[in-house]
Amino acid sequence: MDIEKSIKDLAVSVKAAARILAAAPTREKDLALLAMAANLRKRRDFLQVQNRIDLDKAVGNGLSPAMIDRLTLSDQVIEGMAVGLEEVAAFPDPVGEIVRMWQRPNQLQIGKMRIPLGVVGMIYESRPNVTADAAGLCLKSGNGVILRGGSEAFHSNMAVLEVLHEALEETAIPASVVQVVPFTDRLAINYLLACEDEIDLIIPRGGEGLIRFVVEHSRIPVIKHYKGVCHVYVDAGADTEMAENIVINAKTHRPGVCNAAETVLVHQDMAAGFMPVLVAALKAAGVEVRGCTRTCALVEGLIPAADSDWGAEYLDLIIAVKVVADLDAAISHIVKYGSDHTETIVTRDYQRAQEFLRRVNSSVVMVNASTRFSDGGQMGLGAEIGISTTKLHAYGPMGLEGLTTTKYIIYGNGQIRE
């Protein structure tokens, strides 16, 4: 009962502060971001002392080395947080941008102006650097933010918040535009998801379990993606060297992330010549290859793909490979098994390139490029607060612009309706 009331009070206070932030000039927001960056550097020792409490507990609880790595606020991670805030300060301010303006026959001038969404609720797992990253993006886009990180990073997150608050106290931006839920109790998430009058958008980041939990319990709109099952389609007549490079890069550059490729579809005319080369290259790169019947007939010693391999998100050095009849068959496979994340075609054919771009409605569709470019930073959107495979509001990598909406503004000179 106490937790519920505390969270509601926190949300109300963030909403009030967000109103002030929404009207703040760009320069004041940028100064606040730079002050936050400077204080993260200045208070590095404090951050690491607090982080140590979480790390000691994590070691005691037997967390995996990978988890402990993600949890650690090393010098490098703290410097990265500071640089991230400085980069956000350097981005153009989305708020106030007039997206378009037109005039009506009765001389009304009508435009669409970007405004903040209001308050964003962010629910994530272990990395404490997300706390600073998300705070920076929300502040720049004029939104209040309530952060709820993983309980294993609790002391680290509260320390980051304290350091950001110290910095904001010296600026024109109210410190309470950024808050961290000060409870590790899982029920705190439920209470947060019920604050529909204060919070405008929930962004969960983490495993599919966390995201499904949030979607099921939220009365607030959620922007999410469950998984990334990205496809590479190698078209008839494709440049085989380019195809090989793209598949290897898309699979092995960073296999554990959502824009890594999970399935390769190869046009049947390419299969006999290209498949043995591709499989050899994948194996040489340490990738386990699971092939369809036709692939297994072409290349010896492959693991036959089971039905569950189509649409699987391995997040590992494993890939499923399939021979398809043509572009239509490739698109049908993607529609049936894809996750609306990212797909790429490797082709020399102009017509099929255009057709793939137009007919595949995943959030990012590419020609002759690695799926690893499906990323806000790589695409020039600035830092990324999340990626959406929900079509409403934002679809694909979501940066500052996705944290705004547009209102209509109308300049009249006394017009009334006849």
Added chain:
Amino acid sequence: MDIEKSIKDLAVSVKAAARILAAAPTREKDLALLAMAANLRKRRDFLQVQNRIDLDKAVGNGLSPAMIDRLTLSDQVIEGMAVGLEEVAAFPDPVGEIVRMWQRPNQLQIGKMRIPLGVVGMIYESRPNVTADAAGLCLKSGNGVILRGGSEAFHSNMAVLEVLHEALEETAIPASVVQVVPFTDRLAINYLLACEDEIDLIIPRGGEGLIRFVVEHSRIPVIKHYKGVCHVYVDAGADTEMAENIVINAKTHRPGVCNAAETVLVHQDMAAGFMPVLVAALKAAGVEVRGCTRTCALVEGLIPAADSDWGAEYLDLIIAVKVVADLDAAISHIVKYGSDHTETIVTRDYQRAQEFLRRVNSSVVMVNASTRFSDGGQMGLGAEIGISTTKLHAYGPMGLEGLTTTKYIIYGNGQIRE
């Protein structure tokens, strides 16, 4: 149990048809819209015979004359439906529009392309003409649509559907992109709202009760507005004739709709001179005026406004009037009591006009124009499928563009990530 399965099957079939529609060329969609319009005219007698069944039942159930009027498919209403579809055919196709395109340092060309949302669920009350209007907007924007009208219009809605299907059978567009829920049982709405894998967006149109019901039961994103409490703020030094015209137009042009004004705020410097004139004009136009203490002190014989008058949506010839200290006080009042719908300032002052436009974050904010212009058609957005006071995805009047999302398209020439 049967109803639940039927609705699920219906949704699955609309989703499949919508995939074909999503890739249809503009010309095929426009021909389909024109065929639908032509068939509505041709089958007018059939529509009116079926409409008569609903009307006889409505008279038997003692529905109000206003309700019966809204339910009637008169010659004029049918002609309006046909003309509406022809107008939608004439609009530019939003699908395929490249909203923006840029190039990255590594020569990747990245753009945002409009695509349909997928399938829209529309839940509304009595007017059967909405059935054709919504079908037209969804078809043009490449979306499948499942319509659920009021049970009192059941035979009319099914007849409109039959006429639209007859027309579509002769075109390249699959008829099942448009469907009406063939059950009057209220539970049908619950089943529809649970089809989260088939339906991408729910748009409820009707009273606050219907909308709250939909929001509470939907697992699908909902675009909604509960009410329209529109404010006119008359600034110090405003042109009193313009202010009077705008208030009278905003209140009396069509008092029963959501963009009618419900509250007038008058700067205190204007009160003594302008308030008696304004109140007299309102009374002459048949409007009941409820005044704040200061207004009542200035004008005799007014009804004192109760607390509940601020923020009230009268939808009738009643208006609340209040004297405010300045622009800040006006904005505070709007933030506290407004509904994020539409607000207008009447002013001669450049600085305060700009400040009002920037600081008020309702979905439509105006200077020197009647709130009645807050309408998709009036604003040049084409026909309107709804109006949103939810900031996510669409905010304000929502036309064809609001029925689309954007995907990212990337043209590469073999790029991989280093």
